[in-house]
Every structure is written in C-alpha cells, then in structure tokens.
Amino acid sequence: MFRVKAALAFTLCFLTVSVSAQVIGPLTFDDILRPPAGAAYEVRAPGFFVTGGFVTYRLSSPSNRFYLSIGPHLCVGCMNPFVLYTVPGARNLTIQIVSAVPGVQVYDGGQIYYANAGDTVIIERSSGVTHIGTSGPSPSPSVAIDNVTYEPPATIRFKLDEGSDPNTRRIVIARHRTDFPYSSPAQKTDGRIEIHATAGAPGRRVYFRVVDPPDTSPYIPSADRKANDNVGGAGQLSVTEAVSDASDNVMTELRITDRYGGDNYRVEASTDADFRCAPECPRTGLLTAWKRVYLENDLMYRRGSFVARPTSLGDRVRVTDIRPFLGQEGRMFEIIHADAPGASHRQFYRERHVIGEAVQQPGEIGGHIVLQPGEAFANYYFPTSGDPVLADAVGLLTGNPADDYFRASDHVVQTLFAQAFVEYVPLAPAIPVVPYVPSLNGRAFADTWVNFAERWSESDPRPNHQHVITATRLQRDATVHAEALTLRGNSFIYLYADAIGMNQTLLAEVLAHEVAHLWRANSKPNPDHEEHCDYSAWNAPGKVCQARGTYTCSAPNGGFETCPAFLDGVGAFHYQKTGEGVDSEYRWIRERCEPVPNSRVALNGRTWMSYSPLPCR
Numbered sequence: 001m002f003r004v005k006a007a008l009a010f011t012l013c014f015l016t017v018s019v020s021a022q023v024i025g026p027l028t029f030d031d032i033l034r035p036p037a038g039a040a041y042e043v044r045a046p047g048f049f050v051t052g053g054f055v056t057y058r059l060s061s062p063s064n065r066f067y068l069s070i071g072p073h074l075c076v077g078c079m080n081p082f083v084l085y086t087v088p089g090a091r092n093l094t095i096q097i098v099s100a101v102p103g104v105q106v107y108d109g110g111q112i113y114y115a116n117a118g119d120t121v122i123i124e125r126s127s128g129v130t131h132i133g134t135s136g137p138s139p140s141p142s143v144a145i146d147n148v149t150y151e152p153p154a155t156i157r158f159k160l161d162e163g164s165d166p167n168t169r170r171i172v173i174a175r176h177r178t179d180f181p182y183s184s185p186a187q188k189t190d191g192r193i194e195i196h197a198t199a200g201a202p203g204r205r206v207y208f209r210v211v212d213p214p215d216t217s218p219y220i221p222s223a224d225r226k227a228n229d230n231v232g233g234a235g236q237l238s239v240t241e242a243v244s245d246a247s248d249n250v251m252t253e254l255r256i257t258d259r260y261g262g263d264n265y266r267v268e269a270s271t272d273a274d275f276r277c278a279p280e281c282p283r284t285g286l287l288t289a290w291k292r293v294y295l296e297n298d299l300m301y302r303r304g305s306f307v308a309r310p311t312s313l314g315d316r317v318r319v320t321d322i323r324p325f326l327g328q329e330g331r332m333f334e335i336i337h338a339d340a341p342g343a344s345h346r347q348f349y350r351e352r353h354v355i356g357e358a359v360q361q362p363g364e365i366g367g368h369i370v371l372q373p374g375e376a377f378a379n380y381y382f383p384t385s386g387d388p389v390l391a392d393a394v395g396l397l398t399g400n401p402a403d404d405y406f407r408a409s410d411h412v413v414q415t416l417f418a419q420a421f422v423e424y425v426p427l428a429p430a431i432p433v434v435p436y437v438p439s440l441n442g443r444a445f446a447d448t449w450v451n452f453a454e455r456w457s458e459s460d461p462r463p464n465h466q467h468v469i470t471a472t473r474l475q476r477d478a479t480v481h482a483e484a485l486t487l488r489g490n491s492f493i494y495l496y497a498d499a500i501g502m503n504q505t506l507l508a509e510v511l512a513h514e515v516a517h518l519w520r521a522n523s524k525p526n527p528d529h530e531e532h533c534d535y536s537a538w539n540a541p542g543k544v545c546q547a548r549g550t551y552t553c554s555a556p557n558g559g560f561e562t563c564p565a566f567l568d569g570v571g572a573f574h575y576q577k578t579g580e581g582v583d584s585e586y587r588w589i590r591e592r593c594e595p596v597p598n599s600r601v602a603l604n605g606r607t608w609m610s611y612s613p614l615p616c617r
Helices: 411-418 448-456 504-518 585-591
Strands: 002-005 022-024 031-033 041-045 048-052 056-059 066-069 080-086 091-099 104-108 111-115 120-127 129-135 141-151 170-172 192-198 205-211 241-243 249-255 264-270 287-301 304-306 316-319 332-338 348-360 367-371 393-397 422-426 465-471 482-487 490-496 552-554 560-562 575-578 581-584
Touching: 111 120, 205 249, 241 249, 249 264, 287 393, 411 422, 411 504, 448 465, 448 490, 465 504, 482 504, 490 504, 581 585
Parallel strands: 170 287, 287 422, 287 465, 465 490
Antiparallel strands: 002 120, 022 141, 041 048, 048 080, 056 066, 066 141, 080 129, 091 120, 091 141, 104 111, 104 129, 192 249, 205 241, 205 264, 264 287, 304 393, 316 367, 332 348, 332 393, 348 367, 482 490, 552 560, 575 581
C-alpha cells in the first residue's frame, strides 16, 4: 500500500500497525559499499539494508537523509529499481520517500505515484520487504529515504528448547501399556509429541517446519554424522502454520518414525513463510525417537522350599523341605502365591511371618513351619499336582538381602541400551522374587524352566516385555552361565549365579549380554551362529564387545581370567565399518522391528528352532 503526502497535506488511506513499531531515523550509515562493476550496490544500516543495480546511493550531509540518485551512466526518466529489507521476520514496514526535485515518479508494479519537490511518498507493507522503483528528471539526487518504521520480528520461544530437560524431548515410539507415563509430558500418543511455543504477541501467524539434524551418537564417526540421515524420514507436522491465541500460545504436533530408534528431529519456526531468519530461526532442542521395553527382574530365594499341602487360614504350612528352616525360630519367612498362567485375572500375593517352630516329619525331609502364637495366614497357598517346582513357595529371610536372594542389577542394561535409544523401564511386580530351586531342569520346550518363568512372570505375554530370573544353576549342565529364550510370546533370561559367581558387577554385565540375545543382535541366517562377535568395543580398542561369546580372557601369566571389560560396570558394543556397510549391535537394535519380535529360542548360544524369515530386520 502507498500513501502520498503532498506539500498541501494531500493524503491517501493509512495502514494501522497493531503493535509498537521500531523507528530507524534519521538514517545513519556505517559505510557505503562499492562492489565491482556489474554487481548490485548495497548499503547497510542498523536494522535494514537497501540493494539495487540501477541506482547509486549517497549519504546527504547535514540532513542525514539517504539519497538515491540515478547514475550518470544509467537512463534518465526510466524506472530504476531497488529493494529495501528490514531485519528478517519484521512486519508492517513503513518508509518515507521524499522527492528532492520536481517530476519524480515512484513505481510499485503497475502503479505510478508522482511527487514534486518536497512531497513525501509513504510506502507501507505488511511484510518487512518492499520492491520499489523511482525515476527522476536528472542524474542529480532525486529522492531520499527519510524514515523507516517496522514491527520487529516476533520473539518465538519453544517450551522444548535446547535448555529443557532432555528426557522431555524423548519421544516414545510405542508405549505398549497405559499404566506407565511417557517420558515427556508433551507426549500424549505413541510416536507423537506436542510442540508448544509463544510468538511474542497474540494474533501472530507462525510458520513451522521440521528438519533432520545429524546423528549425535558418540559411536558414529564424526565424518558420518550428516543431516537428513534418519532411517525413517524427517517426520511430519500436524500443521505448518498457526496463529497465536489470546495467551500468545501456538502449537503443532510432530509425528515421528514407527520403528527406528535414534532418528532425531528439530522443529523450527518463523513469522516469515520463507524462513528468512538471522542468524538462524528459533528451534526446539533435539527431539529423539526411543523404543521402550519393560524389564521384570526377579530375585530367587537363596534358601526356601515349596508348599506341600493346601493351607487353611491357620497357623502352619506343610513344606516339601523343612531343612532350611530348622533352628531358625524367631527369624522371618515369606510365603508367596502365583496363579497359573492363562488364568483370568491372575493373582499374585505374599505375606511375611515369624517362625515360631520348624518341625521335621520323621523319616522325611518335609515338615511344618508353625507361626508364633496368635498369628495366622491371611491368604490361601497351594501345592501343585504336576511339577513340584510350580507350587507356591516359602523363603527364609535374615534381613540381609545379599544372604537372602540371588540377584542381579539391571544398571548396565539401562545405560548400554540407552546408547541404542532403548528405554528400559523396570517393573515393580507384586512379588519380585521366585521360589528357591536347587537346580533347574531344561530338556524340551515345555520343560521346567520355561513353565517356571511363565508361572512367576507378572507381565504375561505382552509386546516388548522381558523377564529376568537370577537363579542357582542348570541341572543338565552346571557349566552353563546364562541363557536367553523367547517362547510362547514371552522373553526370558536365566542367570545362573552358582556358575557365574556372586560378583554383582559381573552379574550385571552378563545380564546385559543376554539381553542383547533377546534382540538377536549379531544374528545371521546360519542357525548355528551363536550371535556373538569378536570385535572390540567402539570406544576402546583393547576392550571386548559386550556381545563377546565368553567373558573370560587370557590371563597375563597363563590360563584365563574374567575380562576387565566385564568388571568395569560399563557396557559397550562394537561399531565397525565393513565393505557391506556398518556392522554394529547399536544399529541392529535401533533398526529392529517394533514391537521387538519373539522369533528365536536359544540355549547357551545353540538355537533350538531354525530362524524364520522376518518381515523386518
């Protein structure tokens, strides 16, 4: 829009500016740039600059007006264009062009405005850029820019900016259950996160776009970290423009990959539809896709027995082996119950009591635990008509967890798999302990250790749920240290503490190794492949990979010892570039199907079922 003010105060309509405008004037300039011949001249001032190829510029003194004059080598009476820019993102530009001589014409597309000496042409734009042309009767100074006003660019601030908690910028691909919240309060739905911002004032139109920044994982070489490297694409926005509401809030929603952990995103915003921002557009912090897996980590009593007969709500329980409780009067014991798998509304419950008396049956190893006078059981407990280790059970408690349970920490799992953008969420089952079994038996798919794990798993066959039991030993082979299996929709891991030893760091490291088996890391079509690797860890040439087939290494003085890498409490996989691409457990886990398929059954590295073709990696 144009307004023309003549010496007689002739005016056209005015454009209303909704917010306070910034005024630049009288104009002062640090320098007048003179590019080489044939290039556009350019003059910059704080807040705006002018460019053009058909006019020359000079600073008038002492009025401080900025004059545009037709160069002597250019045409007189022709339209000589120039462009005036304010700072990127500005709106509602107003400039005053003052005629210095009679017969000046100001062009705006097909419109021509005439001005005599002293007349002012006021040009108004809703944006911060205007293209103008002028002509005059002589090469002498023809017009001057006397004042510039504009609405400063909006100050857009994202709630999920670079300074926000990184966990609030974690986007869970699939949650798999509703009783655990997402990592970010801004996430309400699987694979989507709300992007909230303020625009600096109500009623401002804000434009959004999503970009794919380089991967920041430390195991990826710097030269390979490039923009637009997401495996699952750059993401999608629910809206790409919005107007801030009365509270100055504006929002869009980012939709991410449905599979690939570690894909990352930033959302940028501008009040300029072409995203002309300086030095860069406002943007969110790094937003990253994460897989989520739930881990039920069960302990095993170190001393205990099984219920031999159904209990009443009385003061005693018959057990299959009373020997762990003999002479333990005054100590605490715990009794636990689990409904059989497949039962509707499965129940898990337990209670603790003080041993009043332990009585062995003559000629048997079984006997009764009698409660202290005045005490009684609050629930019913049962034996089993089949495998005796599937009955309800009792365990002796001394008050010292190290003496009471076989246990393994999952802290190495947490930190190692977080490097592959897997969020391991520990479950808190009603009964975080399983019965004591001197040695578990495993000979066929329906064997004890499969049924036993199913009996005490409270997560049932759900996607992305894994169950760990730290046990004693395996009956068929006491040298087996651990094993991982997926069967009947469940994923199990057994750690055999008698074989591994009670070093808690080593147990945690071995657990992380076995969890990698549940992801089929290092899997190949050959069913005899043990899914192990011989590479070094990515961050230390001398450190073995977590997927190494054994945690023992050659000792300096001969023989074998536990590898130092399995005693430092810090897990690491390998990352190796080969002729076929990248070989790494990290990449495999990040690109694994979602949900994680239960597609293998393995025993100590030996696959019991042939691999079936998978629809995805």
